[in-house]
Amino acid sequence: MADIKDYLNENGIPYDDNKYAKDFTTFKIGGRCFAVYPGDADGLVSTVRFCRENGVRYTVIGCGSNVLFSDNGFDGVVIITTGIKSVKREGNVIKADCGAALHTVCKAAYNGSLTGLEFAYGIPGSIGGAVFMNAGAYGGEMKDVISKVTAYSVRDGKTIEFDNASCGFGYRNSVFTSGDHIVLSAEISLEKGDKDEIKAKMDDLLGRRKSKQPLNYPSAGSAFKRYPGRYTGQMIEEAGLKGYTVGGAQVSEKHAGFIINKGGATADDVMKLIGYIKEVIRKREGVEIEPEIRVIY
Secondary structure, three states, rough: OOHHHHHHHHOOOOEEEEHHHHOOOOOOOOOOOEEEEOOHHHHHHHHHHHHOOOOEEEEEEOOOEEEEEEOOOOOOOEEOOOOOOOOOEEEEEEEEEEOOHHHHHHHHHHOEEEEEHHHHHOOEEEEEEEEEHEEEEEEEEEEHOEEEEEEEOOOOOOOEEEEEEHHHOOOOEEEHHHOOOOEEEEEEEEEEHHHHHHHHHHHHHHHHHHOOOOOOOEEEOOOOOOOOOHHHHHHHOOOOOOOOOOOOOEEEOOOOOOEEEEEOOOOOHHHHHHHHHHHHHHHHOOOOOOEOHHHHH
């Protein structure tokens, strides 16, 4: 990794070659990594380009809220985008960089009396991650509000603009999940609304999250995608798995759709628990449930 250190030093891009994934993920799990912190899109793109040209393995993350890293860490470079966080409002459009936190963007919309993004308030994550997986909750998804995404094509080495239709949004999916493009920024088009009503809705949804979700424990959010026509968390609860524990990982007693880190959980604990849940649901319901957590080994 000496070459990339030289490159980053020469270009003034901060890094930490002795960082642990447990320190920058909401699951608080994961081993040693080489973390890079670009401060702008140019730094992100140039780091990715250097890695590709020099055969260095890399991955790009935002707030680390939907990922699980190996206990052995990551043999490569983890590019963390949280320093790329500009948020600007122009009329009814919010322009946000990939590393901007969702709650910051939601507050910008509220300050501008713009409605349509309230569903995202309280979702822990960045704009880049939200676009990547078409994040959603309470009847809303990013696909409902995204008007343009600027992304870097890792294969062509070019910056490309995608309109909403070109993003290929699906349930917790988009054209960006293939890894061929890295989200740099997004434009969110909203409608004018009543500021008091917007705040009331934001407060209501945040209150629901606090009352129903195990926010007092580290987790990666919903552990499984919703099965068509069914609530996966409900299936897990009906199978009697609330509170089921493997090592330090547990099916939340508050919400069965969450796997929490009760203390000292390892990635292996989580993966064994996911496997067990899938097996139980397969035998009981005859269906295959799919993890929502992005596993990085």
